[in-house]
Amino acid sequence: MEKQAKCEEKKIGVIETWSRKHRLLFHGATRHPLILSIRDGSINIASFKSWLAQDYLFVRAFVPFVASVLIKAWKESDENGDMEVILGGVASLEDELSWFKREASKWGISLSEVVPQQANKKYCGLLESLMSPEVEYTVAITAFWVIEAVYQESFAHCIGEDSKTPQELKETCERWGNEAFAKYCQSLQNIANRRLQKASDEELKKAEVMFLKVLEYEVDFWNMSKGNV
Numbered sequence: 001m002e003k004q005a006k007c008e009e010k011k012i013g014v015i016e017t018w019s020r021k022h023r024l025l026f027h028g029a030t031r032h033p034l035i036l037s038i039r040d041g042s043i044n045i046a047s048f049k050s051w052l053a054q055d056y057l058f059v060r061a062f063v064p065f066v067a068s069v070l071i072k073a074w075k076e077s078d079e080n081g082d083m084e085v086i087l088g089g090v091a092s093l094e095d096e097l098s099w100f101k102r103e104a105s106k107w108g109i110s111l112s113e114v115v116p117q118q119a120n121k122k123y124c125g126l127l128e129s130l131m132s133p134e135v136e137y138t139v140a141i142t143a144f145w146v147i148e149a150v151y152q153e154s155f156a157h158c159i160g161e162d163s164k165t166p167q168e169l170k171e172t173c174e175r176w177g178n179e180a181f182a183k184y185c186q187s188l189q190n191i192a193n194r195r196l197q198k199a200s201d202e203e204l205k206k207a208e209v210m211f212l213k214v215l216e217y218e219v220d221f222w223n224m225s226k227g228n229v
């Protein structure tokens, strides 16, 4: 990479540079038709239920992934504070799984009968590959940030001004759209930016490829409910 470009990235942060450079894909992942239909109130409840059931399975796979990032932080991080941020993330996932179970029972979904769809299997496979000790902390924390950021940006849009989100879906949107979750995502972004600033060109390239892959998989994940949108 050109020295000049690298300096620019340092000033505004690598993550911001990538988000601008790949804004169409970022927009596609955070303003998906499913999210827009929640926000304008036209959502088909079957789509929502299908997303909820699939996401429960995803979050179960997400727990060991986040735990693996915690291990990488312990082994590789240059800052003590990283572990506390990631540990907070692990801890909140217990509450998240309980929430999924309550929400599923509210909607009459039997979680034990949910079969993972292809896009979900593929995404969980990506999480599993990221758990390998071969994957650098910088790459894993970048993936972690973007996974959380997509949900934060998406659901915050559903509770923004003028949204017509149905009352019964507001709690879901608040879960990822609230201020505390936004702050948590900012902390993850700060860690990722710090690591990316110090990364070698090779590591930087791997992290950018991972950033794009996560965005692509997020779009595929939303698309699973497309038949019902």
Ligand SMILES: Cc1ncc(CN)c(N)n1
Binding pocket: 055, 058, 059, 062, 147, 148, 150, 151, 218, 221
């Ligand atoms: C597919 C997906 N992406 C992100 C998140 C937020 N942890 C989630 N629950 N599901």
